[in-house]
Amino acid sequence: MMPARTRGSGCYRGRMGSTPATRTSYHHGALRQALVDGAREILAERGHDQFSLNEVARRVGVSTSAPYRHFRSRDELLAAVAEQGYEVLHQCLERAATATADAGERLLCMGGAYVRFAQDHPDLFVTMFRGQPGLGPVGHESFDVLLSAVVEAQRCAVIPTAPSAELMARSVWATVHGLAVLSLRQPHERFGLDEPAEDLAARTLSALLGL
Amino acid sequence: MMPARTRGSGCYRGRMGSTPATRTSYHHGALRQALVDGAREILAERGHDQFSLNEVARRVGVSTSAPYRHFRSRDELLAAVAEQGYEVLHQCLERAATATADAGERLLCMGGAYVRFAQDHPDLFVTMFRGQPGLGPVGHESFDVLLSAVVEAQRCAVIPTAPSAELMARSVWATVHGLAVLSLRQPHERFGLDEPAEDLAARTLSALLGL
DNA sequence: GCAGGAATGTTAGAAGCATTCACATTGTCG
DNA sequence: CGACAATGTGAATGCTTCTAACATTCCTGC
Numbered sequence: 001m002m003p004a005r006t007r008g009s010g011c012y013r014g015r016m017g018s019t020p021a022t023r024t025s026y027h028h029g030a031l032r033q034a035l036v037d038g039a040r041e042i043l044a045e046r047g048h049d050q051f052s053l054n055e056v057a058r059r060v061g062v063s064t065s066a067p068y069r070h071f072r073s074r075d076e077l078l079a080a081v082a083e084q085g086y087e088v089l090h091q092c093l094e095r096a097a098t099a100t101a102d103a104g105e106r107l108l109c110m111g112g113a114y115v116r117f118a119q120d121h122p123d124l125f126v127t128m129f130r131g132q133p134g135l136g137p138v139g140h141e142s143f144d145v146l147l148s149a150v151v152e153a154q155r156c157a158v159i160p161t162a163p164s165a166e167l168m169a170r171s172v173w174a175t176v177h178g179l180a181v182l183s184l185r186q187p188h189e190r191f192g193l194d195e196p197a198e199d200l201a202a203r204t205l206s207a208l209l210g211l
Numbered sequence: 212m213m214p215a216r217t218r219g220s221g222c223y224r225g226r227m228g229s230t231p232a233t234r235t236s237y238h239h240g241a242l243r244q245a246l247v248d249g250a251r252e253i254l255a256e257r258g259h260d261q262f263s264l265n266e267v268a269r270r271v272g273v274s275t276s277a278p279y280r281h282f283r284s285r286d287e288l289l290a291a292v293a294e295q296g297y298e299v300l301h302q303c304l305e306r307a308a309t310a311t312a313d314a315g316e317r318l319l320c321m322g323g324a325y326v327r328f329a330q331d332h333p334d335l336f337v338t339m340f341r342g343q344p345g346l347g348p349v350g351h352e353s354f355d356v357l358l359s360a361v362v363e364a365q366r367c368a369v370i371p372t373a374p375s376a377e378l379m380a381r382s383v384w385a386t387v388h389g390l391a392v393l394s395l396r397q398p399h400e401r402f403g404l405d406e407p408a409e410d411l412a413a414r415t416l417s418a419l420l421g422l
Numbered sequence: 423g424c425a426g427g428a429a430t431g432t433t434a435g436a437a438g439c440a441t442t443c444a445c446a447t448t449g450t451c452g
Numbered sequence: 453c454g455a456c457a458a459t460g461t462g463a464a465t466g467c468t469t470c471t472a473a474c475a476t477t478c479c480t481g482c
Contacts, residue, residue, distance in 0.1 A: 028460075049286070054439060063461050065442080070459090074440065075260070130341075133396040163414065167406075170393070171415040178389025182381070185344040195378070203374065204382040208419045239431075265468065274432050276470075281430090285469065 032070040032080075034060045039081050043123035048130060053077065075131065082131055085124030086138035092117045093145045104158035104211045106149050111176040111205045112198035118180035119197060125180065146173060159209045168209075175208055176201055243281040243291075245271045250292050254334035259341060264288065289338055296335030297349035303328045304356045315369035315422045317360050322387040322416045323409035329391035330408060336391065357384060370420045379420075386419055387412055 028034065038056040053074040057064045071077040096113035100106050118125040128139075135143065147169045153159045159168070183197040205211070239245065249267040264285040265275045282288040307324035311317050329336040339350075346354065358380045364370045370379070394408040416422070 031459080052439065053441095064440085065462080066460050068441070129392070129396065135397065160418075167411075167414075171390075171411070171418070174389035174393050174415065175386045175419070176389070177393060178385035178387070179382075181340070181392065182385050182388060185340065186346065200378075200382070203378075204385065204419070207371075207382070207421070208386070208415070210418070210421075242430080263468065264470095275468090276433085276472095277431055279470070 028060075028062060028066075031060070031062060031066065035067055035070060035077060036080050036084060039077055040084075040123050043081070043127060048126060051078075078127055078131060081124065082128045083138060085121065085128040086135070086142060088121060088124060089114075089117050089128075090138055090142045090145065093142055097145055097149055102158075103149070103153040103156040104209070107153055107159070107172065107209060108202045108205050108211070110146060110149060111172065111179075111201040114176040115180040115183060115197040115201045118184055122184055125184070129181075143169070143173065153209075159211065171208065172205065175204055179204060239271075239273060239277075242271070242273060242277065246278055246281060246288060247291050247295060250288055251295075251334050254292070254338060259337060262289075286342065289342055292335065293339040293342055294349060296332065296339040297346070297353060299332060299335060300325075300328050300339075301349055301353045301356065304353055308356055308360055313369075314360070314364040314367040315420070318364055318370070318383065318420060319413040319416050319422070321357060321360060322383065322390075322412040325387040326391045326394060326408040326412045329395055333395055336395070340392075354380070354384065364420075370422065382419065383416065386415060390415060 035056055038060045039051070041059070042051055042055060053067060054064045056077070057067055067074075067077060071080065092113045093110055096109040097106055099109050147165060150159070150169045150172065151165045154161045154165055154168075163171075179197060179201050183200070246267055249271045250262070252270070253262055253266055264278055267288070268275045268278055278285075278288060282291065303324045304321055307320040308317055310320050358376060361370070361380045361383065362376045365372045365376055365379075374382075390408060390412050394411070
């Protein structure tokens with residue numbers, strides 16, 4: 001009944017908000033992505049410890065067992081969120097990488113983009129680094145973007161060539177990662193100074209790389 | 212009945228292992244600490260996602276509601292674990308700080324101690340940085356140890372005095388924290404090189420501080 | 423020493439969550 | 453059009469956290 005079946009994907013006309021969405025057809029149409037989005041909402045609102053798969057289902061307007069048609073487990077949904085996070089991060093890094101022609105400044109921009117990503121999308125950032133260890137394939141792509149920038153900077157001799165590019169990239173990643181984590185945790189605890197985290201990243205990276 | 216009541220604390224004669232401990236008296240005697248220890252065991256074995264307060268209680272050999280006499284909630288037990296972590300970290304940092312007289316080398320030792328702490332006690336480390344934001348009071352003490360070392364190194368002019376000591380300490384903390392996190396997550400993924408994380412820390416900090 | 427309250431532990435149970443299974447509805451393809 | 457795959461539902465299981473009423477033990481003031 002109800003001739004509303006806009007062919008699979010897209011026939012979902014619930015509200016974006018947090019009220020239990022109303023559906024017009026038996027099938028949702030785009031449940032998988034809706035679940036990921038709903039999960040992100042809840043993660044952003046209540047944090048990981050309060051996260052509940054049942055609540056995601058309720059919010060999306062579907063029975064609590066429906067998610068299992070798309071994800072084997074609650075953790076797999078969170079993994080999908082993390083994967084989306086790696087994609088967004090990858091885009092942020094690539095945008096930063098192409099923002100400037102100077103190889104040294106490029107590294108600073110990328111560091112800033114990393115911490116800004118963490119602050120703009122804490123739900124994604126926390127999810128990415130909470131689950132099981134290991135980068136997804138897209139995580140490796142993100143690292144490659146950084147690695148290329150380091151290689152290029154070494155080629156231009158704007159940073160020392162002393163440790164290998166991989167080691168140096170790892171140091172850079174670790175540094176900005178630490179900055180991102182701590183900036184999320186202790187907003188400005190103890191340091192009244194509210195230097196934007198990206199500035200702090202640029203300063204720290206400058207020192208680290210001898211720029 | 213049963214004249215075994217070695218006066219409160221200490222009358223607990225369960226095994227250290229993971230089998231449900233047997234108790235001889237009604238009262239446990241040192242339940243609070245036993246719960247923290249049990250929690251650490253489970254965290255080390257199964258990780259945070261599998262952590263269950265009920266299981267801690269079972270393992271310690273006590274009913275599932277007994278923990279609530281000592282902790283208002285499951286999270287409060289985890290907070291106690293985190294607090295213990297900050298104490299251990301503090302000791303590690305102080306030991307490293309007094310290991311050498313050279314102000315510059317001291318900073319490297321402390322960085323190494325930080326990542327070694329994370330690797331030796333991942334249960335504590337993860338718990339400390341998983342819960343609600345903010346350092347406990349003991350966390351601040353740990354930071355103060357680092358801050359003092361930076362101040363001293365600046366006084367000896369072995370590191371630049373350019374950014375304030377607080378900012379520099381924050382950079383150092385962030386850097387070693389990032390190294391610790393990533394070393395726990397990607398053991399040696401992608402880098403066949405298995406440079407001990409402490410060496411990586413020393414190298415990275417040397418570059419950061421211009422040592 | 424002993425009464426009685428403060429600590430501490432127990433049992434039973436409410437409410438919520440993850441997961442599964444049998445079943446219902448719908449899209450799709452021959 | 454008719455079967456089959458995909459997708460969603462309802463009910464049930466066994467876990468979890470947490471509360472409430474009750475039991476035992478410690479300890480303190482008399």
